[in-house]
Amino acid sequence: MLVRNRRSANWSLEAAVWSPKKACSNVVRQLHDWGYREADQAAGGLTEALVRATVADGGRRVSLHLADQNRQALIVALSHRPGLAVADTAVLAELTSLGAVSCGTDTAEDGRRIWAVLDL
Structure with a gap:
């Protein structure tokens, strides 16, 4: 996956039951660093749902990517x-x-991607 011409951050997490909460805190903290403070609940809920679904896929790890524009x-x-x-x-x-x-969701050589766009 390639993200260009915008700020981005990414994390690699173990595919474990604790990963959705950890992912949520990473995303909310990064959004705060970028100056977005009003979408904590929505960003957190979306992140947890995305990571929970990918953990359920049964892989060994989950990659999480965040970008803003x-x-x-x-x-x-x-x-x-x-x-x-x-x-x-x-x-x-x-x-x-x-x-x-x-x-949306799609598959690639390296696994299933699930993504969401949120207004900030």
Whole structure:
């Protein structure tokens, strides 16, 4: 995955039950560092849902990516478990209910990606 022409941050986490909470604190802290303080609950909820879904894929680790542009945040979680089906509409419905203005999922050679865009 390549993010250009915008601020970004990323983290590699163990695929463990504690990872969604750790990911949430990483994303909220980074958004604060970038000057966004009003979207803590939505950003945290989206991050936890993304990471929880990728942990459930059964890989050994999860990569989490964050980028901002034009007062929007892109949050992406990658499961690092190739060969998984894309069609997980339950997680997309959850992301939408948590405030994502756009979301999606796809697969790549290095696993399933699930992403959400949040207005800040």
